[in-house]
Amino acid sequence: MVALEPVIGVIGGSGIYDIEGLSNTSWEGVTSPFGEPSDALLFGDLEGQPMVFLPRHGRGHKLPPNRVNYRANIDALKRSGVTDILSLSAVGSFREDLFPGTFVLVDQFIDRTIQRDKSFFGPGLVAHVSMAHPVCARLSLALEEAAKSVDVTAVRGGTYLAMEGPQFSSLAESELYQTWGCDVIGMTNMPEAKLAREAEICYATVAMVTDYDCWHPNHDHVQVADIIRVLNANADHGRALVKAVVPGLGDRPGVCSAGCDHALDTAIITASEARDPVMVSKLDAVAGRVLNT
Numbered sequence: 001m002v003a004l005e006p007v008i009g010v011i012g013g014s015g016i017y018d019i020e021g022l023s024n025t026s027w028e029g030v031t032s033p034f035g036e037p038s039d040a041l042l043f044g045d046l047e048g049q050p051m052v053f054l055p056r057h058g059r060g061h062k063l064p065p066n067r068v069n070y071r072a073n074i075d076a077l078k079r080s081g082v083t084d085i086l087s088l089s090a091v092g093s094f095r096e097d098l099f100p101g102t103f104v105l106v107d108q109f110i111d112r113t114i115q116r117d118k119s120f121f122g123p124g125l126v127a128h129v130s131m132a133h134p135v136c137a138r139l140s141l142a143l144e145e146a147a148k149s150v151d152v153t154a155v156r157g158g159t160y161l162a163m164e165g166p167q168f169s170s171l172a173e174s175e176l177y178q179t180w181g182c183d184v185i186g187m188t189n190m191p192e193a194k195l196a197r198e199a200e201i202c203y204a205t206v207a208m209v210t211d212y213d214c215w216h217p218n219h220d221h222v223q224v225a226d227i228i229r230v231l232n233a234n235a236d237h238g239r240a241l242v243k244a245v246v247p248g249l250g251d252r253p254g255v256c257s258a259g260c261d262h263a264l265d266t267a268i269i270t271a272s273e274a275r276d277p278v279m280v281s282k283l284d285a286v287a288g289r290v291l292n293t
Contacts, residue, residue, distance in 0.1 A: 004081075004083050004261070005050075005081070005083075006049070006050070006083050006084065006249060006250050006252040007050045007051070007052060007080070007081040007082050007083050007084075008046075008049060008050070008051045008052070008082070008083075008084050008085075008086065008246050008249050009051070009052045009053075009054065009077045009080070009082035009083075009084065009085040009086070009201070010051065010052070010053045010054070010085070010086050010088070010242055010246070011053075011054050011055075011056050011073070011077075011085060011086070011087045011088065011192070012053060012054070012055045012056060012088055012238075013056055013057070013087070013088045013089035013090050013188060013208070014057065014061065014089070014090040014231055015090065015228075015231040015232060015234065015235035015238075016055070016088055016235045016238050016239065017055040017057075017058075017059045017060065017061070018042065018053070018055070018059070019042065019044075019046075019051075019053045019239060019242060019243075020239060021046060021243050022042070022044030022045060022046055022051065022053075023044060023045050023046075024043075024044055024045050025042060025043065025044035026042075026043050026044070027040040027041070027042050027043075028040055028041055028043055029041075030076040030079055030080055031076075032071075032072040032075040032076045032079065033075070033281075033282040034069065034071040034072040034075050034117075034120070034282070035069045035071070035072045036069060036072055037054065037069060037072045037073045037075075037076040038054060038055060038056055038057060038058045038063055038068055038069065038072075038073055039054065039055050039058040039059055041053065041054050041076060041077070041080060042054075043080070046242075046243065046246045046247055047246075047247040048247070048250075049246050049247050049249065049250045050081075051246055052077060052080045052081075052082050054073060054076070054077060056068060056073070056089075056188060064165065064166040065165045065166055065187035065188045066113075066115060066116070066164055066165050066166055066187070068188065070116060070117070070191050070192050070195055071117050071120060071195055073192070074192065074195040074196055074198075074199050074201070074286075075120070075199070075285055075286060077199075077201065078199045078201060078285045078286055079285045082201060083201065083202065083252070083261070084136070084139060084201065084202040084203075084204075084249060084252070085196050085201050085202065085203045085204070086139065086143070086204055086206065086242065086245070086246075087188075087189060087192060087193075087203065087204065087205045087206065088205075088206045088208060088238045088242075089186050089188050089189055089205060089206070089207055089208065090186065090208055090210045090227070090231055090234065091104070091160065091184040091185060091186040091207040091208065091209055091210065092168075092169075092184065092185045092186070092209070092210065092211050092212060092213035093183070093184055093185075093209045093211070093212050093213065094161075094174070094177060094178045094182050094183055094184065094185065094212075094213060094215065095183055096212075096216075098155065098158075098183060098184065098209055099209065099212075100209050100210055100211055100212075100230045101153065101209065101230060101233065101234065101237075102153050102154070102155060102208075102209045103147060103152055103153065103154040103155070103206050103207065103208050103209070103234075103237070103238075103241070104154070104155050104158045104160075104183060104184050104206075104207040104208075104209065105135075105140045105143050105144055105154055105155065105156045105157065105158070105204065105205070105206060105207075106135065106157070106158045106159065106160040106183070106184065106189075106205050106207050107133070107134075107135045107137075107140065107156075107157050107158065107159075108134065108135075108158070108159040108160070109131075109134055109159065109160050109161075109162055109189060109190055109193055110159060110160070110161045110162065110177075110180065110182060111162050111190040111191070111194075112161060112162060112163050112164065113162050113163065113164045113187075113190050113191065114164050115164060116164075116190075116191050117191070118190075118191035118194055118195070119191075119194070119195070119198060120195065120198050120199070120282075120283055120286045120287070121198065121268075121279075121283075122279070123276070123279075124270070124275060124276025124278070124279040125268070125270050125275050125276055125279035125280060125283065126268070126269050126270045127198065127264065127267040127268045127269065127270075127287075128267055128269065129194075129197050129198050129263045129264065129267045130197075130259075130263065130267075131193075131194060131197060133258065134193045134194070134197060134203070135193070135203060135204050135205060136202035136203055136204050136256065136258050136260050137258055138202065138253075138256065138257070138258065139202055139203070139204035139249070140156060140204045141156075142245050142248060142249060143204060143206060143241065143245055144156045145245075146241055146244040146245035146248070147241055147244075149244050150237070150240045150241060150243075150244045152237045152240065152241055154206075158183035158184060158207070159180075159181060159182045159183050159184075160182070160183070160184050160185070160186055160189055160205065160207055161177045161180070161182040161184070161185045161186075162185075162186060162187065162188070162189055162190035163185060163186070163187055164187070165187035166187065168213070168214065169185065169213055169214055170214075171214050171215065174213045174214045174215040175215055178215055184207045184209065185213055186207060189205055189207075193205070197260065197263050198263070198264070198267075198286060198287075199285075199286045199287075200260065200261045200262060200263050200264055200286075200289065201260065201261070202256055202258070202260040202261060203260065206238065206241065208231075208234040208235075208237075208238055209230075209234075210227045210230045210231050210234060211226065211227055211230065264287055264289070264290045265290065268287070268290060268291075275291075
């Protein structure tokens with residue numbers, strides 16, 4: 001397997017619509033066969049490390065979480081040479097000790113979204129990738145160490161419940177998800193993490209806590225105004241974390257030990273002679289490594 005030159009992709013969630021401190025910057029539109037990405041991509045270098053930034057909701061927050069074109073976003077990042085994705089997202093907390101302002105470096109997901117395209121594959125070209133360990137441990141460890149260097153409270157490990165949105169949870173839902181052992185709740189990391197795995201991109205989530213959802217007796221009504229106040233502070237810390245971690249990610253192993261960058265090695269089940277040529281063409285970036293061999 002040929003080692004790829006590291007290019008770090010950063011997906012900015014609510015409150016993070018740009019990244020300061022980049023050099024040689026340019027906003028560029030990237031065309032995807034899966035439709036329009038959320039916005040143009042910001043290309044640049046951070047202390048010499050190539051980086052690509054994409055605001056998940058578009059600059060100015062134009063897209064709700066259930067209308068984001070996750071396939072186009074991940075495909076566009078893959079076409080831009082991205083090898084590693086750091087995903088920053090606002091979340092609610094199900095634990096008293098994960099208070100607003102805490103960053104949770106989650107390592108598991110429960111997907112409760114219902115109206116989203118969740119795979120690049122389909123009729124004519126079928127594949128099944130493993131999601132047993134959906135987050136790249138190497139990236140999470142780097143984020144944990146970088147958080148210490150910029151005095152950001154970060155907790156490594158946890159389960160992220162992905163809900164459809166855009167409405168917040170009912171009390172019954174919030175209490176149910178607590179009994180499932182979930183730690184935080186958000187609206188965007190699924191199917192994003194699944195698609196990153198299919199695209200063979202290492203992926204890690206920074207879940208930035210803004211509130212206690214609605215289970216907490218002293219915080220039982222989630223208010224947008226309260227969330228925005230915490231969100232703005234989180235966004236500043238999130239940008240600081242990106243600046244601290246990205247330059248060190250250039251020292252990347254040739255092959256990901258977690259298997260992220262060769263997830264398709266045994267995933268495609270459709271016989272070569274039965275593959276739909278239109279699907280094969282659409283997947284030139286996502287799956288070209290295995291389809292063209």
